[in-house]
Amino acid sequence: MSRKNNQENDPPEKKFETISGLPLKEIYWPEDLPPGFSPREDLGQAGRPPYVRGAYPGMYRNQPWRIFMLTGAGSIGQARDRVAYAVSQGGSGFICETDMSTWLMMNVDHPEVLARKQDVGWYGAPVQSLDDYRDYWGRLPIGEMYCHLGAVLPQMTPYFMSCFFTLLEERKVPLAKVNSTGQGDFFITYISILSPYLVPPQAGLKLNCDAVEYAVQHAPRLTPVSIAGNNIRECGANAYQEMAAILSCAVAYIEEILNRGNLKIDEFASAIGGVNLSTGSDFFEDIAKFRAMRRMWYKLLKRYGAEDPRSLRLRIHGLPLGSIYTFQQPLNNIVRGTYTVLAAILGGAQSIGTPSFDEAICTPTKLAHTTAMRTQQILMEESNVASVIDPLGGSYFIEALTDQVEAKAWEFFDRIAAQGGFIKALDSGWLQTEVAREAAEAVRKIERGERRIVGVNCHEMEEEPYEFEPFRPDPNTWRLAMESLERVRRDRDNVRAEKAKTDLVRALEKGENTMTATIEAAKALVTVGEIGDLYRDFFGRWSVPSLPGLG
Amino acid sequence: MPKGSRIIKVIIGKTGIDGHWRGVQAVAAALRDAGMEVIYVGSLTAEAVVKSAIQEDADVIGLNVGASYEQIEELIRLLKENNMSDILVMVGGVIPRVDVPRLKEMGVHGVFPPGSRLDDIVKFVEQNVRSVG
Numbered sequence: 001m002s003r004k005n006n007q008e009n010d011p012p013e014k015k016f017e018t019i020s021g022l023p024l025k026e027i028y029w030p031e032d033l034p035p036g037f038s039p040r041e042d043l044g045q046a047g048r049p050p051y052v053r054g055a056y057p058g059m060y061r062n063q064p065w066r067i068f069m070l071t072g073a074g075s076i077g078q079a080r081d082r083v084a085y086a087v088s089q090g091g092s093g094f095i096c097e098t099d100m101s102t103w104l105m106m107n108v109d110h111p112e113v114l115a116r117k118q119d120v121g122w123y124g125a126p127v128q129s130l131d132d133y134r135d136y137w138g139r140l141p142i143g144e145m146y147c148h149l150g151a152v153l154p155q156m157t158p159y160f161m162s163c164f165f166t167l168l169e170e171r172k173v174p175l176a177k178v179n180s181t182g183q184g185d186f187f188i189t190y191i192s193i194l195s196p197y198l199v200p201p202q203a204g205l206k207l208n209c210d211a212v213e214y215a216v217q218h219a220p221r222l223t224p225v226s227i228a229g230n231n232i233r234e235c236g237a238n239a240y241q242e243m244a245a246i247l248s249c250a251v252a253y254i255e256e257i258l259n260r261g262n263l264k265i266d267e268f269a270s271a272i273g274g275v276n277l278s279t280g281s282d283f284f285e286d287i288a289k290f291r292a293m294r295r296m297w298y299k300l301l302k303r304y305g306a307e308d309p310r311s312l313r314l315r316i317h318g319l320p321l322g323s324i325y326t327f328q329q330p331l332n333n334i335v336r337g338t339y340t341v342l343a344a345i346l347g348g349a350q351s352i353g354t355p356s357f358d359e360a361i362c363t364p365t366k367l368a369h370t371t372a373m374r375t376q377q378i379l380m381e382e383s384n385v386a387s388v389i390d391p392l393g394g395s396y397f398i399e400a401l402t403d404q405v406e407a408k409a410w411e412f413f414d415r416i417a418a419q420g421g422f423i424k425a426l427d428s429g430w431l432q433t434e435v436a437r438e439a440a441e442a443v444r445k446i447e448r449g450e451r452r453i454v455g456v457n458c459h460e461m462e463e464e465p466y467e468f469e470p471f472r473p474d475p476n477t478w479r480l481a482m483e484s485l486e487r488v489r490r491d492r493d494n495v496r497a498e499k500a501k502t503d504l505v506r507a508l509e510k511g512e513n514t515m516t517a518t519i520e521a522a523k524a525l526v527t528v529g530e531i532g533d534l535y536r537d538f539f540g541r542w543s544v545p546s547l548p549g550l551g
Numbered sequence: 552m553p554k555g556s557r558i559i560k561v562i563i564g565k566t567g568i569d570g571h572w573r574g575v576q577a578v579a580a581a582l583r584d585a586g587m588e589v590i591y592v593g594s595l596t597a598e599a600v601v602k603s604a605i606q607e608d609a610d611v612i613g614l615n616v617g618a619s620y621e622q623i624e625e626l627i628r629l630l631k632e633n634n635m636s637d638i639l640v641m642v643g644g645v646i647p648r649v650d651v652p653r654l655k656e657m658g659v660h661g662v663f664p665p666g667s668r669l670d671d672i673v674k675f676v677e678q679n680v681r682s683v684g
Contacts (some may be wrong), residue, residue, distance in 0.1 A: 100569050112568055115596040118619035119567060157669055194570030195594060236573060323573075327645070327665035360665055361647050436576060443577045458668050470647045547572060550563075550579055550591040 009416035016211070019282040019451075020021070020238035022404050032402040039394065043291075046348075046389045047313070052399045052402065053390035054348040055313045060386035065344075065350035066146060067376050068093040068317060073363040074473035075480050076136045079125035083140060084365065089373055093146035093351065096136055103153050104197045107533025108481040112197070119347055121477030122127035123363060128481065129488045133352035140286075143173030146351075147180045154204030154225075157184040157211045158514055159531050161224065181223040181274060182215075184208040186249055187231035190426045191435055196543050197532070201426045203539035207514070209256045214515035216268050223255070223274040223315075230278035230319035236439025239289045240405055241284070244412035245431065246275055246293070247300055248422035254304055255421075269311030270297050272421040274350075279343040280321040285405065286340075290316060290347025292406035295299040318344025322355040323339035328455035329465065333357035337375050345385055346392055352376055361420055362470035429545040436547050485527065500524040501534060508538050523532075559680050561611040564592040565602055566622035574644060574665075576616050581669040582613075582676065599627035604630075604638060610680050615644040620654065627658040637684035639676065643667065 016024040025032065034042065044055030056062070071086045071094060072079035083094050100123050101113045106122055107128050120126055127133050127150070140147070142164075152161035161182055168175060190201050199207075208225050215224035227249045229242040237245065253272045257263055277293060279286040297314035306312055320340030325333040337354045344352045354375050356368035364372070380386060392398045419425040426432070445451040452458045474480075500521040507517040521531065563579050565571075570593065579589045584638060592603050604612055623642060630636055641661035642654060651662045660683055661675045 082671070098565070104568065107670065112596075115598075116566070116568055116619070116621060122618035192571055194572060196569065223658040361645065436572075439573055440576065440580060443580075443669070467649065547576065550572065550576055 018239070018285040018401075019280065020285060020405075020408070022285065022401065022408065028400060030396055032396045032400045034399060037399060042431060043390075043393060047309075049312060050298040051313055052291045053393055055294060055315055055350060059348060059389045060345075061389070064380050064386060065318075065349055065376075066092045067373055068095065068146070068148075068351040068353045069369070069373060070095050070097055070353055070355075071364075071369070072097040072136075073471070074121045074125060076125045076127070076132060076484075077480075078121075078474045078477075079341060080136055080139070082366070082369070086369065086373065087140070087145070090377055091369055091373060093148075094140060095148035095353070096140075096150055098150055098152070099124045099126040102127050102528055103156065103193070104195055105159075105198070105528050105535065106528050107157055107485055107529030108478055109485065110529055113478075117478040118475075121473035126477065126481040128485050129525050130163050130166060130522050131488055131525065132481075132484055135161075135484075137167060138254070142180075143168055143171060143178055149180060149182050151180070151182050151184050151211075153189045153198075154184040154186060154208045155189070155199050155532070155535055157182055157208050157225065159522060159528065161211050161215070162519040165219070165519060166522055175219040175222075177221065178219055179221045182211065182225050183228060184211070184225045185228035185231055185276075185358055186422075186426060187228055187235070187245065188546070190542075191235050191432050192231055194432075194544050194547075196541055197536065198542050199539040200542040201423045201437050203542075204537070205256055205423055207535075209253065209260070210513045210515050212253065212257060212268055212271050213260065213262060213513055214280055216263060216271050222271075224271055226274050226276060226317070227272070228276040228319075230276045232322060233278040233280065233321060235435050236442055237435045238438055239280075240408035241287050241290060241412050241434065241438065242278060243293055243296065243405070243409035244416060245422070245455055246277075247296060247409070247413050247426070248416040250275075250297075250300065251417075252422040258304075265301070265306045266308040266311050269301055269306050269308070270302075270313075273301075273311065273313065274315040274317065276317045276319050277344075277349070278319050278321050278349070279340040279347070281324050283339055283343050283399065284401060286343045286390060287347045288401035288405050290344070290349065291393075291398075291402045292409065294348075295402075296406055296409060306373045316347070316349045318347060318349030318352045320352075320354055321345065322359040325355055325357070326453060326455050327357040327360040329461060330357050330361060330468075331376040331466065332455055333359065334371060334375065337372060338379070339373055341379055342383075342385065343381060346390075348390060349538055358468070358470065363473075365468070365471045367468075386448040427542075429547070432544055488525050488527060496524040497521075497526050497530075500526050501530060504531075505534060505538065554679055556620055559587040559611060560607055560609045561587050561589050561613055561676065562600065562607060562617075563589055563613045564603075565594045565615040565617075566597070566626075567615070569617070570594050571617070577669060578613060578643060578672060585673045585677070587611075587676070588614060597622045597629055601629045601633060601635070601640045605633070609638060609641040611641065611676055611678070613641045613643065616642050616646060617644050619654060619665065620650070620657070622650055622653065623659060624657055633656075635667045635684075637681070639680050639683055641672070641675065666672055 043052040047057035149164040151157040354372035356364035358368040504517040643663035646664040
């Protein structure tokens with residue numbers, strides 16, 4: 001499709017396609033619908049196979065999506081106040097973000113952290129023990145409100161789940177009652193962070209599956225792990241790569257747990273059936289992606305013999321991408337937040353978390369955080385978009401795009417399978433390389449001006465129209481964390497702690513489920529750093545073999 | 552045009568403890584495309600970066616910063632201590648505009664917040680390498 005203009009040097013012929021490269025016709029007609037399209041069979045009623053129109057009957061008419069915001073940085077006190085604030089402003093769930101040192105299972109006196117004391121608290125609050133966890137979470141309505149238990153990476157899952165369960169026990173909340181979520185995401189760990197202090201992907205799978213098996217028995221309403229597609233997207237993957245990678249990760253869980261022989265598919269599928277899905281710059285492509293994703297999940301679980309609707313129905317947390325937010329003219333990001341939240345609503349997400357407009361500059365300030373929640377609230381209360389289920393269903397364009405994005409996703413899923421499956425594809429660096437290639441192409445498109453971004457390569461401004469003070473963590477964060485660590489070491493029953501560590505190592509050596517031993521370790525005030533060191537000793541450390549452009 | 556006939560050697564690393572790589576990948580690729588030799592050292596402390604720079608006989612150090620500037624301050628101090636102030640130092644990453652003057656005062660030669668054009672970074676290196684300190 002060429003554009004006519006009178007300039008001497010014509011710009012390159014404009015291709016109309018989605019951001020992931022799917023071709024876009026000028027206009028769509030009934031003949032563009034998938035061949036033999038039969039809405040009731042191919043889409044299903046909301047809450048019925050194949051779930052394209054929505055995971056649940058009634059959808060938002062029965063219950064609005066959950067406003068589920070990532071929150072918390074600085075010292076534990078600073079972070080706790082911000083989470084409480086978010087809840088007071090209408091957050092209907094909460095996520096207490098922890099520091100990067102915590103993600104790497106390091107105490108704040110690990111040499112790598114000591115060299116960077118001022119960095120502690122930038123991304124989240126450092127949590128080193130059950131005492132810190134209780135301090136951060138203590139006053140929040142856990143057990144009554146949906147929350148993320150704090151395990152971002154697989155290596156965090158058993159310990160943080162242990163802290164969560166212990167806290168619930170202390171608060172006399174029955175585990176069977178608790179409706180909340182873990183994460184333990186492979187994408188952020190093995191594609192995004194790439195620290196040399198990670199346990200290998202296979203170890204991450206073992207730790208997550210220990211937690212899934214335990215949770216299924218003791219906390220059946222908990223979602224112990226959550227595959228976070230947004231994380232692979234933030235690294236540069238496109239829409240269908242995101243879909244395929246999520247499904248491949250699910251296969252890794254399913255096969256590992258089935259191999260263990262303790263649970264049948266319908267006993268654990270819903271425990272892995274709550275995922276994150278991104279919404280980004282391409283509005284319609286991501287809506288189609290949500291719809292296709294639910295159908296793909298249904299088909300995949302049927303292949304494994306699942307029959308229970310709870311296994312077959314995919315629950316989605318919609319996450320607008322922070323990486324599309326610009327550093328330049330940051331108030332423009334409020335608009336980006338609005339349309340990406342709208343895409344998640346039209347895609348039928350069960351919960352949504354908006355990045356804040358200052359995302360590209362700093363960890364969210366209070367004002368930006370509030371505005372991000374108001375974005376969801378305005379769409380919920382004022383726009384009437386939630387009154388009809390799957391309102392874009394039946395659109396010739398959307399149905400064609402839903403099918404096309406599904407087809408591309410299955411292709412990439414097969415390519416991951418050809419690498420030996422998800423874990424092998426990560427371990428070898430293959431998946432990271434594919435994602436990095438896509439990321440590099442995106443950079444080229446932006447530098448060439450083929451992909452236009454307001455404020456970055458068009459409508460730029462020499463002088464920023466406004467300035468504001470970025471968020472800075474409490475400068476005492478490291479010192480306060482160090483004091484807490486010293487207090488724990490001094491006051492805990494060290495005999496009990498040492499025994500707990502020994503027992504955990506024994507459980508690992510025997511190939512047993514490590515949750516019981518980890519719960520005791522958490523109660524004995526074994527610290528995050530000790531668990532991390534123990535894991536690194538046992539499993540070894542992992543590094544990505546190579547990454548394009550970085551050798 | 553790069554000064555001298557020797558290939559420009561650039562060390563690219565990250566000061567932070569994590570390894571988010573989209574930014575460093577883009578910069579490393581652009582410098583390589585411009586004919587420079589790029590050595591990616593990962594997430595290293597300032598001390599380790601300086602050791603690398605000595606080992607590799609680097610002309611340029613490019614660091615990604617994502618949080619505090621503690622390591623940058625330490626780097627500049629160590630370079631001075633080791634009589635290596637002729638190495639071109641540039642930083643990039645999520646740097647609020649209000650912090651740019653502070654980094655320049657520290658002794659950083661080039662500061663590249665998000666949105667910096669890759670070819671501006673390349674030009675900066677070509678025009679300033681081996682002519683600082």
